[in-house]
Amino acid sequence: MRLHCEISTRVGHHLFESAYSYSTFCLQPDVPENCHVIFAQPGPYPPGTVAKYNCALGFERIGVEERACQSNGTWSETAPICALDVAQNKPAEQSSGQQSAQNAVQSIPNCALTDHSKSSWWTVSLLGQFNVRAISITLGHLSSEIVDIRLETANKNSTSCAKYIGDLKNSTTVFCSADSVSHVVVHATSRLHLCSFKVYAINAQSPWQCALPSMDVLTVNMNHCYSSSRTEKLDWKSAQKRCLDLGGTLPIRISPEAQSALRASLTAAQTTQSFYWVGLMGTNSRGWVWADGDPLNPNESDWYEEPGETKEDEAMAVVLGRPAGWRWMPAAQSVWNPWICQTKPKFCTSPGVSANGRVVFSSQSYAIGTYAFYSCESGFELYGETRRRCEKDGLILFLVVDCGMPDQWMDGTVVLVNRTTTFGSLTEYRCRRGTVIEPNRSPFRTCGADSMWAGDIPSCLEVDCGPPPPIANGVLHFTNTTLNSSVTYSCDENYRLIGHSRSFCSENGNWLPNPPVCYDMLTLKEINDHSSDSNLVLSLVVVVLLVVLLLVALKASHHRFGGNNPMVPGFNSWLRRNVACHDNGGKSPAGSSDGPRPLVYATPSQPMDSMIYYAPTGLSMVESSCVSMTQFEVPPSMVSVQRLPNGMVSVRLPTVHP
Template sequence: VPAWWSANGLLSASRNRCRDRAACSRQSAVDLRLAMASGCTTGIPLLLTLGCVLLATAVPGTATEVHCGYPGVPAHCSVTYSKDDLSVGTVATYTCDAGYELLGPGRRMCSANGTWTPPNIPFCVLNVAAGKAPLQSSTMGGGVPQKAVDGSTSAFFQADTCSLTEAERSPWWYVNLLEPYSVQLVRLDWGTTSPEATVVVRVGNNRPDMGANPVCNRFTGPLEEGRPLFLPCATPMPGAFVSVHLQGQGPLSICEVFVYTDQALPVERCPSFRDQPLGSTTTYNGKCYIFYDNQPAPFEASMRFCEARGGTLVDETSPALQGFLSWELYKRHRHDSDSGQYWMGATRDPRDPASWKWLNGREVTISFWNAPGGSRENNCSRFDGTRGWLWSDTNCEHALNFVCQHRPTTCGKPERPANSTIVARNFEVGSVIEYRCAPGHLLVGPNIRTCLANGFYSEFAPKCRYLECGPPAPIPNGSLMLTNGTRHYLSSVEYGCREGYVLVGRSILVCDVDQRWNGPPPRCEPVMCRAPTPIAHGLVRLSAASTVFGTVAEYDCEPGFLLSGPGHISCGPSGFWQGDIPVCLRPTTTRPPTTMAPTTTTTATTTSFEPPTPEPTSSKRPPLIPTKFHPDFAPDRTDQRPTFLTTTLAPPRAVPTATTTVLPTMRPRPQPPPQPHQPRRPAFRPVDNDVAGSAGHRTIMSPPDLRGFSDSSPAGAKLNMGGFIALGVFGGFVVLAAVITIVVIVIRRCRRKMKTVKLGPIGPASPSVRSPQLRR
C-alpha cells in the first residue's frame, strides 16, 4: 500500500492546511504539524518564520515508501521475512526452537504506518507439567490424576486419558513440578461440560492440600467438554505447585493440564548419544540426567563411561533433587517385577570408614540412607529400588545401572526486543551478548548478558523505548536546523543567527531522556560597535541612536578646516568600524623670501595645509587609540541617547619648516594675552540636544577646541577636587585638636574646684584635724 504523503522540506504554499480532519489523522512517520499552521508566507525561509518552524510539508498524491523496524523476537525463537527491506506488506513468520511451543500470533504484517500488526509478539514456552507428580481430592472410576499430565488430550471425555473426581464440594487437583518455575500460562482441557462454573488457578511453593498459594488467574463462565481454557498469570509467578480449584458442588474432570514457562531447560539442549535409551534424558535445575538401564556395569566402569561423555555420576544431593530422582526412577520401573538399582557418585572415605565423600571430593553432609551402618566391605553407594529409592551401600564390583549427570552446552537464542540488535559470537556457555537499540530508542535494562553454566542467561532481556522531543522553539533573528532531520532521542538541533547578530547561549541542543531538549534555546543579540574614533576639530554624526550593526558614522570638520580622507565609516557584522578614519586639516598660505633687484621685484606665494598649533614635542604622528570588538549584547533601544566615550588625543605632529618667511594673506585675528600652559583633558560633547529616537535624528559628536591650548597659554592657579578635600581634612584635624584641648582644660579646672570645696579651711578649731600641740 503506497503512502499518501511525502516529506520534501519545502514551503510550497502561502497557507498549508489539511483538506479535512481525516487526512490529518493519517499522519504517521513525519511530523505534519506544519499543515495546521496558518499565515506562512510564500518565499520566506522556513527556519526564519515564527510559528512555522517544522521542517516537512505534506504533499498529497505523492508516494514515499514506508519501512518497519525490527519486529522483535522472543527467546528460543527465529523469525523470517517475506521481504528483506521490511517495507509495507512484509510478513514476519515466527518459529520456535525444538522442544518449545509457540503461543500467540505466528505471523505479523508491516502496516502502512510503520508498525507491526498485531502489536504483540508471540512466546516460545515449554510445558513443565508433563510427567510430573499430580494429586487430586478424590478419584472416581479410572480417572486417576496422572491422566491429566500424561501428554495426551482429547476433544471429549475418555476414561483412559482424563482425570475425574467424585461429585463433591470444591474439588481440587494439583501437580508437583518438582522444582520452582516461573509460571506464565496455564492451559486446561476440560473433560466435562458445566453451564456455569468458577475455576481458580493457584501457583506457589505450598502443597495445596496443606496451605493456600497465590492466585494466578480466575475464570467464571461456562465450561465446554474438550475446549481448552487459557489462564495467563498477570505476572510470571514462581512456584513448584500448580493447583486447580472448582468452586461449588460437582465433579472435576481434566483431560490435560499444560503449565507453560520460557525459563526451563529443554532436553534438546542436552547431549545426545546413539546408544542411549529412548526417553532416557530429563532435566532438572539447569542440568541434564541420562538414565542408562540397558548396560549395567561395575562402579569404576560406570564412572569412566560418564566421564568419557563429558559427564559424571550423580555427585550431589538435596531434598528436592532426591525427590526428583526418586520420581524419575519410579516412573521408569513402576511396572517392573524387580525394581532397578543405580549407581550414585558417593564412596566410603578410606581414612574414615564412618564417613562418605562425593567423587568431586566434597564430604556427604546430607544423606538419604535406607539404614545406617552396613558392611565395611561395601564401599560404594546406590539408589535402591527395593527401599523406595533411598540409598544403600554396595559392593563396588556388582554390575548395576547408572545415571550420568551433564551440563548444558548452550543457552539457546536470547530474547531480542523490537528495534534492537544483538552482538554475539555464539550462544554457548560462557559467551557474552550485547544489546543495542535502533536510533531514537533508549535501552532500558542491562546491555550485557552472559550464558551461565545452567543454560540460562544472566539478568533479564532489556527493552528499547522510543523517545521523541517536541518541535524546537524558534528564535527571533535566527534560524534552526535539525542535524539529522529527526527529533527523536539523541537527535540534535543547531541554532544560528543572521548577519549582524551574535548568538548568546548554546548553539546545539540534544533531545534528552526526558523527551525534552537539554537546555533553553539561545537568543540572537545585535552586534554593537564602540563609539567611533573622534578627530581633532571634527564632528561625528551617527545615523542611528546606537552603534548597532549597519550604523553609519559621518565625519565633518569645523569651519576653517578641510576633511582629508573618507567621510564616513560603518559598523560591520564583526563589531568593528569599517573604513579609515579621516583627519581635519587647516589650510595655510606660505610665501618664500622676497628678492630685491634694482629694476624688478618678484613675489611668489604658496598655499599649503598644516595641522594647527604645531608643537615640537614629537616627530611622530599622534596615535589613535584602536577599538577592539566588544559586542554589548543589548537590543537596539531608541529611547536612550548614545553614550560617548572620552578619548585622549596625542598632540598633533609638528611639521618641520624651513627658513622661509611666511606672509599671511589676511589680517591676523587678535589673540588673547599669553598665559602659562595648563594641559586639559579634552572631552567630546554633543552639539545638539535632540530627543534620541526622533524621526530624522542625527547625533553629532564634536571634539574640544584645542586652539587655545598651546605652550604659551597662561596657566592660572587652580585647585582641583583633591586639593579641596585635602584642605578640608587638614582644617578638620585643627578644629578637632582645639576642641579636645578646651575640653581637657575645663575638666582639670572642675576637678580642682571640687577638691577645694571638700577640704575647706584648716585651723585649730577644725574637728577633723588635730593640732600638733595636742599630740605633745
C-alpha cells in the same frame, strides 16, 4: 527486567511519528526469549512481509506463528511466547478420589478425577521456581466449573488467574503469568475431571541444551541435567569414569526436589532397566560418602530401607531401584548396571530482542559464555543493560556489573549508600569519632563499569579546629584545639558580651557556637545621638531598628489605653512596660521639633542569658512630659550582632509584638 527500545527523546515523538506514518516499511518485530524469526529478505520490511516465529528445540509456541507488516508500519497480532511445560511428570495431588492426580501431567490417556463434593482441588509441585506465562488445561465431561487457578511461590505468595479463565471449554490456554512459581492449584465448584494440565515457563531448560546425544535425558532440575545410559552397563567405578569423561559425574548431593524429579521421570519413562548407579559409595571408615569425597548428610538421604554397616572388605555403592519405587538401595560396586550422569547444560537458547532493537552474538552456537550485545534502530534509545551472557546453568542473563563489598577500612566504617554493590552504587567512608576525612578528599566512591570502585580510599586525621577566632575588645582563653576542647571569651573593662561566652571544637573541625561580640553602652547611645556622614551605614541600621520598635510601641500604647494588663498574655518575661515622666519646661528635647526623640537603650539581664532593650512608646507622642518605655528582653540567640569595618557594631533585633 527485559530491555526495550523506545523513541529517542532527541528525535521527538511528533517528528518520529510523522516520519513513521509516511514510511512504507516495518522495523524489527518483537522476538521473545527461546524464539527466533525467519524472514525471506533483510529489513527494513515492506508491507506484506511475513515474520515466521519458530521456537527452540523442545519449546512450544503459544500464540500465532506468523505476523505481517501492515501499511501503517506496524506488525499484526501479538508476538507468541516460547516456553516449556514444567509440570510434565511432576508430583501431583488431589482433594479426593483414587490416586489419579498424576494422570493429568503424564502422557497417558487417563484423567485425574475427584469425588463429588462441595468443592475440589488439584495441585502440582513444579520442583523448582519458574517464570510462568501460560497454562493449558483440558477438562473431562464430568468436571464442574473451574473457580480459580492459583500460581503459588515458595514464600506462599500467590497469583489468581480467575479473571483469565472465563467459560472453560474442553481445552483452553490461559495467559496468566507470575515469576518464581513453585506450585499450581486448580479449584472447582464440585467434582474435578482433569485430563491434561500444562504449565508453560520461559526460564526452563530443554533436554537438547544438555548436549548428550548418546544418553537419554530423564529430567533437568535445579540447573542440572540427569541423563541415563541406554543399553550399556558398567560397574560403579567405570560408570563414574564415563560420566567424568562427559564433563559430569554420577549424581551427587541430590536435593529432595531432584530425587522426586528422578523418581517421577523414571516412572514415566517406563524403562526396562531395574537399577541405575548414582554417585554415593559406602566406606568402612567414613560411612556413606559422595563420589567427590563429601560425607552424606543423613537428613538428605532417600533410602528405601536403612542399610547395614559396610564390611571392611566390601566395596558398596548406591542404585536407584525399581523394586524400591526408585529409591536408594545398596549394591556391590562390582555389579554391572546402567547409570545416570549429572551434568550442566552446554548451551543457551535465543535471548530474544525487543521491537525496534538489534542484537549480535559473540558465538552463533549460543554456547556457555556467549555474549549478546544489544542496540536500537536509528531514532530509538535503549532502556536496560546492553549485554547479556549465557551462564553455566544454560540461562542467558543480563550481565550485572558488581563491584563486590569494599575492603575493610581501618580508619572507620564503610556504608553502602544504596545498599547495593552494582554499577552506579555509592559507598561512603565515615571516620571514627574524633577524626575527619583528610582535606580535599571525597568520602564517596562509585561502582564503575569495570566492576571496580572508582576513586581512592581516603584517610582520616585527628580533629583539630586550630586556634579559635579572636574578638575585638576582648580576650580568649584555651589550652587545646582538638575535639571537645573549649575556649572561653571575656570582654575588656566597660564592655559587655553579646553571644556565647564559650565555644567548643566540634566533630566537623569548627568552633561552635560562633564567637561573641563585645560592646559598651556609651557607644550605642552615641550612635543614636550623634549620627554623622561617616557613620551613614550604621545610622541606616539604627533607623530601621527604631522604626520596628516604634511600631511595637504604638501597638503597646493602644493596648495600654484600652485598659489591658501591662503584662501582655503569652509574651511572658520578654516584654514589660514602664513610664518615666520628667519636667522639660514644655520644650521638646534638643534636636527635635516634633516631640521627644526616640532613644534605644540596651543592658544585660541578670543572669547574663539575655539582653534587655528599652524604647519609647506612643504615650510620649501625647504627653511630652512623660516617656513610656517598653522593655524587651530577648535571648542572645535571637540577636544578630556584627562588627563593621569602621569599628562600629551593627545590632539586628527580632520583630516582637506586644
